[in-house]
Amino acid sequence: MAFFYKKVIYGKIKVKGDIVNQQRFKKRFILSLAMLIFSLSLFAFSTYAWFTYLKTDTFFGEVGFVEVDLNAYFLDELHPATEVEVAAGVPKPGVYLVNIVSSASSNYFEDFRLSVSVLSNVDTYMRVKIYEQLTLTYTNFEGIVTELSILHDEYMPFNYDTTNWYDNREIDNYIYYKLPVKRVDASNALIVGIISSYFSGQSFSNYPPGYSLQIAFSIEAVQALSGPVNVWELTTPPWGGTW
Numbered sequence: 001m002a003f004f005y006k007k008v009i010y011g012k013i014k015v016k017g018d019i020v021n022q023q024r025f026k027k028r029f030i031l032s033l034a035m036l037i038f039s040l041s042l043f044a045f046s047t048y049a050w051f052t053y054l055k056t057d058t059f060f061g062e063v064g065f066v067e068v069d070l071n072a073y074f075l076d077e078l079h080p081a082t083e084v085e086v087a088a089g090v091p092k093p094g095v096y097l098v099n100i101v102s103s104a105s106s107n108y109f110e111d112f113r114l115s116v117s118v119l120s121n122v123d124t125y126m127r128v129k130i131y132e133q134l135t136l137t138y139t140n141f142e143g144i145v146t147e148l149s150i151l152h153d154e155y156m157p158f159n160y161d162t163t164n165w166y167d168n169r170e171i172d173n174y175i176y177y178k179l180p181v182k183r184v185d186a187s188n189a190l191i192v193g194i195i196s197s198y199f200s201g202q203s204f205s206n207y208p209p210g211y212s213l214q215i216a217f218s219i220e221a222v223q224a225l226s227g228p229v230n231v232w233e234l235t236t237p238p239w240g241g242t243w
Contacts, residue, residue: 064122068221070187072096074111081107084214098213101206109213110198112158116177116219119189123180123224125243127232128194129173132156138210155241159199164192168238176238180224188199 051161072081081098083091098112099105118124134150166176177192184190198204222231228243229235237243 003205004092005052033042064223065120066122066124066221066223066227068120068126068211068219069117070128070217070219071113071115071117071191072217073113074107076111079106081112092214095214095216098215100204100211100213101209103204103206109204111188112195112215113191113197114158114195114217116192116194118181118183118192118221120182120221120223121171121186123182124241125177125180125224125228126219126221127174127176129218130169130175130202131218134207135214137212137214141222150211157204158195159197160195165194166237166239171238174220178237178239221226 033110071077073079074081081096083093084095084097085091098109099107099109100109102108103110116126116128118126132152132155134152136148136150137145138148139145155169160175164178166178168174168176175194181192220232221230224243228237235242
């Protein structure tokens, strides 16, 4: 009986110890979980406060923009240049037809004009590349029309404004406007002429029938402040001096 009594008592003590340990573990676990939740709450609050601070510290403002458009026409803007058609109703985008055969034509060479509309609200430098292609078109006895591209080494003799434009085509194929420009105001663009007239007292030497000139342009504009250096990689202007 004594052995059985001791065994029962021993068993009770063992069970009681396990219960106590389990209760302590549960208390520690609950305390640790509460501390973890509290820490996460503090982190979430701090993160929210940090992002809220960044949001309220954001700067809002309009950045200056650069924008220019080329205008090609004959004599005045009421007679815009027409694009070359490769077929009826199918134009070559941005490629214009200039008559070099007859002075009576509405798109005759001497009457061609080119200008730039400056819409930028910050000082802007700009440059223009001009593509000229002489063509010869003829129709054979079967009625088939053939167009040939004619090689020519000379630039066509347009009367470019060389007062404010610098012709650098022999070096990089561009004509540069030497002054920084911007729009007149929010409602009015600044118009800058490139070809505004033909040479006074001179006449263009016409080509034989079948010839024509196809001409196209590309224009680039950059902000005057650091734009030529960073975008065009020109540390100095082609005409000398500084930007």
